[in-house]
Amino acid sequence: xxxxxxxxxxxxxxxxxxxxxxxxxxxxxxxxxxxxxxxxxxxxxxxxxxxxxxxxxxxxxxxxxxxxxxxxxxxxxxxxxxxxxxxxxxxxxxxxxxxxxxxxxxxxxxxxxxxxxxxxxxxxxxxxxxxxxxxxxxxxxxxxxxxxxxxxxxxxxxxxxxxxxxxxxxxxxxxxxxxxxxxxxxxxxxxxxxxxxxxxxxxxxxxxxxxxxxxxxxxxxxxxxxxxxxxxxxxxxxxxxxxxxxxxxxxxxxxxxxxxxxxxxxxxxxxxxxxxxxxxxxxxxxxxxxxxxxxxxxxxxxxxxxxxxxxxxxxxxxxxxxxxxxxxxxxxxxxxxxxxxxxxxxxxxxxxxxxxxxxxxxxxxxxxxxxxxxxxxxxxxxxxxxxxxxxxxxxxxxxxxxxxxxxxxxxxxxxxxxxxxxxxxxxxxxxxxxxxxxxxxxxxxxxxxxxxxxxxxxxxxxxxxxxxxxxxxxxxxxxxxxxxxxxxxxxx
Amino acid sequence: xxxxxxxxxxxxxxxxxxxxxxxxxxxxxxxxxxxxxxxxxxxxxxxxxxxxxxxxxxxxxxxxxxxxxxxxxxxxxxxxxxxxxxxxxxxxxxxxxxxxxxxxxxxxxxxxxxxxxxxxxxxxxxxxxxxxxxxxxxxxxxxxxxxxxxxxxxxxxxxxxxxxxxxxxxxxxxxxxxxxxxxxxxxxxxxxxxxxxxxxxxxxxxxxxxxxxxxxxxxxxxxxxxxxxxxxxxxxxxxxxxxxxxxxxxxxxxxxxxxxxxxxxxxxxxxxxxxxxxxxxxxxxx
Numbered sequence: 001x002x003x004x005x006x007x008x009x010x011x012x013x014x015x016x017x018x019x020x021x022x023x024x025x026x027x028x029x030x031x032x033x034x035x036x037x038x039x040x041x042x043x044x045x046x047x048x049x050x051x052x053x054x055x056x057x058x059x060x061x062x063x064x065x066x067x068x069x070x071x072x073x074x075x076x077x078x079x080x081x082x083x084x085x086x087x088x089x090x091x092x093x094x095x096x097x098x099x100x101x102x103x104x105x106x107x108x109x110x111x112x113x114x115x116x117x118x119x120x121x122x123x124x125x126x127x128x129x130x131x132x133x134x135x136x137x138x139x140x141x142x143x144x145x146x147x148x149x150x151x152x153x154x155x156x157x158x159x160x161x162x163x164x165x166x167x168x169x170x171x172x173x174x175x176x177x178x179x180x181x182x183x184x185x186x187x188x189x190x191x192x193x194x195x196x197x198x199x200x201x202x203x204x205x206x207x208x209x210x211x212x213x214x215x216x217x218x219x220x221x222x223x224x225x226x227x228x229x230x231x232x233x234x235x236x237x238x239x240x241x242x243x244x245x246x247x248x249x250x251x252x253x254x255x256x257x258x259x260x261x262x263x264x265x266x267x268x269x270x271x272x273x274x275x276x277x278x279x280x281x282x283x284x285x286x287x288x289x290x291x292x293x294x295x296x297x298x299x300x301x302x303x304x305x306x307x308x309x310x311x312x313x314x315x316x317x318x319x320x321x322x323x324x325x326x327x328x329x330x331x332x333x334x335x336x337x338x339x340x341x342x343x344x345x346x347x348x349x350x351x352x353x354x355x356x357x358x359x360x361x362x363x364x365x366x367x368x369x370x371x372x373x374x375x376x377x378x379x380x381x382x383x384x385x386x387x388x389x390x391x392x393x394x395x396x397x398x399x400x401x402x403x404x405x406x407x408x409x410x411x412x413x414x415x416x417x418x419x420x421x422x423x424x425x426x427x428x429x430x431x432x433x434x435x436x437x438x439x440x441x442x443x444x445x446x447x448x449x450x451x452x453x454x455x456x457x458x459x460x461x462x463x464x465x466x467x468x469x470x471x472x473x474x475x476x477x478x479x480x481x482x483x484x485x486x487x488x489x490x491x492x
Numbered sequence: 493x494x495x496x497x498x499x500x501x502x503x504x505x506x507x508x509x510x511x512x513x514x515x516x517x518x519x520x521x522x523x524x525x526x527x528x529x530x531x532x533x534x535x536x537x538x539x540x541x542x543x544x545x546x547x548x549x550x551x552x553x554x555x556x557x558x559x560x561x562x563x564x565x566x567x568x569x570x571x572x573x574x575x576x577x578x579x580x581x582x583x584x585x586x587x588x589x590x591x592x593x594x595x596x597x598x599x600x601x602x603x604x605x606x607x608x609x610x611x612x613x614x615x616x617x618x619x620x621x622x623x624x625x626x627x628x629x630x631x632x633x634x635x636x637x638x639x640x641x642x643x644x645x646x647x648x649x650x651x652x653x654x655x656x657x658x659x660x661x662x663x664x665x666x667x668x669x670x671x672x673x674x675x676x677x678x679x680x681x682x683x684x685x686x687x688x689x690x691x692x693x694x695x696x697x698x699x700x701x702x703x704x705x706x707x708x709x710x711x712x713x714x715x716x717x718x719x720x721x722x723x724x725x726x727x728x729x730x731x732x733x734x735x736x737x738x739x740x741x742x743x744x745x746x747x748x749x750x751x752x753x754x755x756x757x758x759x760x761x762x763x764x765x766x767x768x769x770x771x772x773x774x775x776x777x778x
Binding site for chain 1: 725729730
């Protein structure tokens with residue numbers, strides 16, 4: 001390629017275009033090549049089925065789990081209650097003020113994914129990503145109705161007969177039914193599941209619920225049924241990011257080219273001398289859910305599901321050759337095997353150690369936070385308009401909005417006192433005036449907002465900003481305590 | 493006029509058949525999707541012309557106007573609040589202050605009404621400025637109970653169109669030559685001494701007599717003020733127009749007569765109730 005020539009096609013595109021390159025019209029848009037993944041059996045396929053059953057089971061069953069939180073509180077174990085701004089996870093109840101737990105959860109999810117990817121490759125993509133799980137389920141439905149790879153290809157080429165229409169209609173009908181169940185289950189995480197089902201059955205469900213059921217039905221049907229591998233290849237950012245987690249010690253789906261090449265058809269009884277073990281049967285290509293050829297090496301489209309390993313091993317066994325021509329292996333081990341040796345799988349590498357450290361640190365922090373979680377939260381908001389008020393006796397008054405977040409499901413009483421300015425007194429709007437100590441109540445599961453007016457003689461102030469501390473102590477044995485530091489503003 | 497459609501040898505594309513001085517044009521029509529979008533927009537605009545008021549004299553089939561839409565939305569908002577505003581309409585000011593939920597609603601409404609109507613003079617936070625009373629402090633010209641605040645709101649101050657307006661007039665002691673400049677200087681010094689700020693004790697001593705004869709009738713013997721006449725307290729730390737001697741001399745010489753409009757005819761009774769409890773809640777309420 002001529003250096004500096006901006007019009008030159010990048011080598012990757014040129015390669016792809018070269019495959020159908022008898023025309024000199026270069027297409028920047030790759031036409032979709034329909035993937036007809038063939039059925040396959042083997043340990044990877046069994047693991048994939050197991051993952052599918054377990055994950056879908058969790059997804060559909062979880063919203064039905066109950067957890068008693070006492071009267072007046074929802075009894076759904078997993079619930080994100082948007083209207084009343086609460087998230088419930090069994091015994092944990094998260095308020096919007098504690099959104100950092102969600103941040104923590106996302107960090108744990110991301111770093112966990114980094115760690116697993118750097119060790120075992122794209123197991124998330126291959127086995128547990130919702131896109132993979134639902135695509136797998138939809139493909140299973142498709143196979144039951146339209147048959148395996150060859151039957152499906154024949155059917156698609158065949159003219160539109162009543163039989164073909166019936167099969168296609170049945171397939172899409174079942175897909176939409178599965179999609180609707182998916183969308184319905186999603187909404188159950190945001191509202192009481194039994195009530196929602198009863199409302200839908202009586203056609204009394206709210207427009208919002210139906211809208212989201214419809215939305216997730218449509219996206220599930222489109223992404224899992226229609227778009228499939230296009231989502232992984234073009235829409236998802238993860239394939240582009242995950243290369244940064246790979247190194248030569250990461251397990252990836254690998255074709256042993258040193259053993260397989262030169263490939264070629266093989267007749268029974270022929271010698272294996274001077275040729276590779278790959279018989280070019282294309283089984284690995286036919287079973288691939290993203291329609292790639294793993295023998296071209298590791299590539300962006302590969303979701304690491306290992307179905308090609310199952311397919312190749314069956315052929316190798318039949319031919320009496322060693323299994324594992326396509327295998328889950330590290331680059332290091334491949335080099336070693338090529339030289340006739342073997343390299344151990346290195347679990348402890350700088351990146352895995354760092355990922356593990358971050359993961360443990362964030363988990364520990366979250367566990368500590370949850371363990372020491374208080375049912376009391378206090379915030380003090382000082383008035384800024386005006387900063388202070390001069391009173392007729394020369395004293396200065398500041399206004400504060402004092403909020404008590406009572407996360408307990410019980411009435412509580414607290415004693416408020418001030419520290420920092422001697423002779424400072426306060427008034428509570430609608431409550432006591434000019435006191436140094438007042439009892440403030442907080443109703444169960446509520447945020448109580450009090451207006452406080454703090455008054456201090458001008459001579460007791462240190463300049464235009466004097467530190468002031470609000471001390472709130474629960475009016476009970478072993479009660480909670482909260483100290484809020486703020487300032488008291490006055491004239492210069 | 494199209495002459496001859498031929499196939500271009502280089503590109504293999506047909507020409508349009510036009511020829512200008514030997515120059516021919518390849519026929520590369522617009523993409524079908526583009527044409528479809530064009531026609532959809534054409535049909536859309538046609539429908540739009542029929543359904544909406546697109547030119548003078550045509551109200552459109554849907555009879556839509558933005559003004560009507562706003563009115564409908566405002567009515568919907570009012571209807572949504574009806575349960576609360578109905579309660580406010582019948583409750584007395586004291587009853588409102590006793591009911592914490594009703595009070596919260598009234599204060600929220602009062603805050604909005606205050607920003608719309610009162611903030612230009614009293615400031616968005618109610619802290620006022622020289623000549624415009626601070627509504628947060630404990631110094632009130634005409635009284636700081638919720639009923640007094642309500643009366644001031646309804647009838648205004650020196651608002652002559654309202655018969656029941658709060659009214660009083662301080663004489664222009666200097667302009668009308670009721671006092672000499674020297675006397676005014678002395679009495680200003682005395683006024684300062686009431687809050688312990690006099691610089692010249694002798695002058696203040698002289699001013700005391702002038703004060704007793706001319707000012708004490710309204711402002712009180714010791715300058716404690718009188719809310720009957722809206723006469724400010726002079727013995728405290730809060731100053732309406734300013735507490736420096738120059739400003740006090742100016743006030744005595746030329747007098748002051750601040751005006752506040754009567755809101756009784758402008759705002760509805762519920763809004764005035766909301767404003768009264770809002771102002772009363774700002775910290776200085778009595």
